[in-house]
Amino acid sequence: MAKNKNKYNNVVIKDEELTPTTIGVYSNKTKNPITLILLIAAFISIAVFMPDIQSYVNKYLGKSTTNNGGNSANINNNQNNNNNSDDDVAKKDNKYEISSTSNVETTDYDLKNIKYEGSIMSFTFVNKTQGDYDLSDYYLEFYSSDNTFLGRIKISNDVIGLNDSEDYSFTIFANAAKFSFDKKTVADYPDVKLVYTDNVANYTCKNGNKRYTYQFVENQLTKIIFVYNLENTASNYYEEYNDYQNKYQNYGLITGVNVSFSSTLTNFNYNLNVDLSVADISKIKDDNLYKSKTTPSEVKFKAEAQGLTCSQ
Numbered sequence: 001m002a003k004n005k006n007k008y009n010n011v012v013i014k015d016e017e018l019t020p021t022t023i024g025v026y027s028n029k030t031k032n033p034i035t036l037i038l039l040i041a042a043f044i045s046i047a048v049f050m051p052d053i054q055s056y057v058n059k060y061l062g063k064s065t066t067n068n069g070g071n072s073a074n075i076n077n078n079q080n081n082n083n084n085s086d087d088d089v090a091k092k093d094n095k096y097e098i099s100s101t102s103n104v105e106t107t108d109y110d111l112k113n114i115k116y117e118g119s120i121m122s123f124t125f126v127n128k129t130q131g132d133y134d135l136s137d138y139y140l141e142f143y144s145s146d147n148t149f150l151g152r153i154k155i156s157n158d159v160i161g162l163n164d165s166e167d168y169s170f171t172i173f174a175n176a177a178k179f180s181f182d183k184k185t186v187a188d189y190p191d192v193k194l195v196y197t198d199n200v201a202n203y204t205c206k207n208g209n210k211r212y213t214y215q216f217v218e219n220q221l222t223k224i225i226f227v228y229n230l231e232n233t234a235s236n237y238y239e240e241y242n243d244y245q246n247k248y249q250n251y252g253l254i255t256g257v258n259v260s261f262s263s264t265l266t267n268f269n270y271n272l273n274v275d276l277s278v279a280d281i282s283k284i285k286d287d288n289l290y291k292s293k294t295t296p297s298e299v300k301f302k303a304e305a306q307g308l309t310c311s312q
Helices: 034-061 068-092 237-251 296-304
Strands: 109-117 120-127 138-143 149-154 165-171 178-183 201-207 210-217 220-231 257-263 267-275 309-311
Touching: 201 296, 210 296, 220 237, 237 257, 237 267, 296 309
Parallel strands: none
Antiparallel strands: 109 120, 120 165, 138 149, 138 178, 201 210, 201 309, 210 220, 220 267, 257 267
């Protein structure tokens, strides 16, 4: 059998009295402190940033935080989310039952004393904000009992002052069972495609004896022609006659406006031609006049919400 070979060096201790014998060497030299400092810095960094690291890992793994600070933040976020949800509901699902709604209260405004008499709906708008309230983009929208959209009515171009109110009344749609009161933006306007001849397109909107012709160049409104004629058999003939005769006398003084008024024994005719590149339409009392460069989509949306029927 082969003998095991020891790989250890034997230390020989001399058999002499009080003779020192070397059995190993110990180094007492000071180590480089940089390594130690880096280790300490690493531990401190891990300790400081551990909550952020844990939060990131939990978020990555789809876990929720359980520390008190995290719960507090979640509670606040949930409260904010709940508030946002309530706002969204108020904006998206704000239909009111016609048969049972007499008041609508919001943070910014109230609709007070809502009444229905036959086909007429009336109410008082109350401004509750800290400034003026512009109603030019607000509409009543009506729905049947099964939420079928019936149509919309533009409120007005009024600006209601601070703590002020204004009364309104409208003829509503037949079979209307619900209504909403909403602000509309350009995104809500349906697209309108016009056919141009010699770079000009005319778009006509009318209601009874009133007819507006809107003239567009490159989808920008440039001119409006309004024509109105009334037979003397109408119950309000003389009232209308005096009203439009006064308009003829006043509007003819505005730069960029051509107006004519004529009458016979049986009717009167009123014509208004407005060059929007020149005329100041704020001097003309008519909600169916729109500023220069208005798009066909906006004209159609607003005109039809004011009872006109539009087509090219």
